Amino acid sequence: MNWYKKCKNNIVTNETSSRIIKNSGWLVSDKVLTMAIGVFVTAVVARYFGPEQYGQFNYALAFVSLFTAISTLGLETLTVKSIVDKKVNEGVILCTSLLLRVVGGIVLTIMAVIIINIIEPGNTNLQMLVLIMSFTMIVKSFEVIEYWIQASQKSKISSLIRMSVYVVMSVLKVILVVKGGNLAHYALIYTLDAVIVSIALIIAYFQFREEKSAWKYSFSYTKDILSQSWYLILSGLMITIYMRIDQVMLGSMMSSKLEVGIYSAAVRIAEMWYFIPIAIITSFRPVIMKNRNINEEKYLKSLQLLYTIIAWTGIGFGIVTLILSKTLVSVLYGVDYLEAASILSISVWAGTFALLGSVRSIWLISEGLQKYTLIFMGGGAIVNIILNYLFIPYMGGKGAAVATLIAQAMVAFFIPLLFKETRNASFMILKAFKLKL
Incomplete structure (x- = not known):
């Protein structure tokens, strides 16, 4: 347990650790509540609608997500900075x-509605779902306040808000569900x-x-921030493609x-943790x-510590989920959803690489x-699309899960090795798995 003692000592003696732990404590409290309630409510809703209608909703959500990634304009990290x-x-x-x-939200909402009408011309229910959910791209513009909260480390504010709203x-x-609502009401x-x-x-x-x-x-400031963010805009789209394209391609390539x-x-x-x-x-x-x-020195040490925490958190939850996959589903x-267990056993490992x-x-x-970032995400998106195209016709959801896992590993570790300037990031990931802090 020497590694545990070193990890604990590293955190305790770090002068900024108390602030990080306090801030993350509010974030974790927020997410624990939303997870506990969300898992129950999602299960109730999924059982109520059944795999077919639940799949239609998630297909619409995945489609809208492709546009939502662009609507943020890559501003989050740059604005915090x-x-x-x-x-x-x-x-x-x-x-x-x-x-x-x-402005970005308005333009992309219009684009999403037009495109879904083109690719799904006879599916009015799906078109309505996309219209309703696309509107959130405009509404969520006001979440720029989250950037201020992150920079000021005042997560208590947003956590209390989100916990309250989530419960409602x-x-x-x-x-x-009790009143017999439909997918439009859910959207x-x-x-x-x-x-x-x-x-x-x-x-x-x-x-x-x-x-x-x-x-x-x-x-x-607009010119300055957009000159820096266009990489992040495109990379945000790329990361959403390789995170969500599996559901979009499943919905498009399968008969239902x-x-x-x-x-x-x-x-x-798989995302619960x-x-x-x-x-x-x-x-x-x-x-x-x-x-x-x-x-x-402090900069690299805090970065390496974060890599290590995330890597081993992922391994821990991955093992637990693998053992309990059938029971959880x-x-x-x-x-009706029992086939999801085998997909879950694959999908859970993709999260570690993504994080x-x-x-x-x-x-x-x-x-x-x-x-x-654009190069990494672009490479991951291409890999995922190609593998989905090859695997989905023969393996269905399992093929999509395998494709996403491989793409995540490529983006997190293998592609950065190809460039001298970013190679150190992959080395830090390797060091994280060795548990030497």
């Missing part, structure tokens, strides 16, 4: 980011969630902000949406970025190497 650096007034940063996201929305979903609840969260975040910001700078749009429903149930369970590493990554991000400007979703890639993205931004 801008607020931390304090080279531009906070009000200018947030106001400009908000307007950019609103979960109750509405159960009422939908409306999805959009209403975004509306309420956005309003609450805006109110919270103006009540709790410390810097009272006026909100102003800046054309010069039933396979998408089975696959989505497996993915939902993500709340812990995501909370940790979110809390570490501003600390690592600050250390980059202060102390190189049967208890949560019932016998390690999220850690690497912090390093890329800090080092000014974000252009490589």
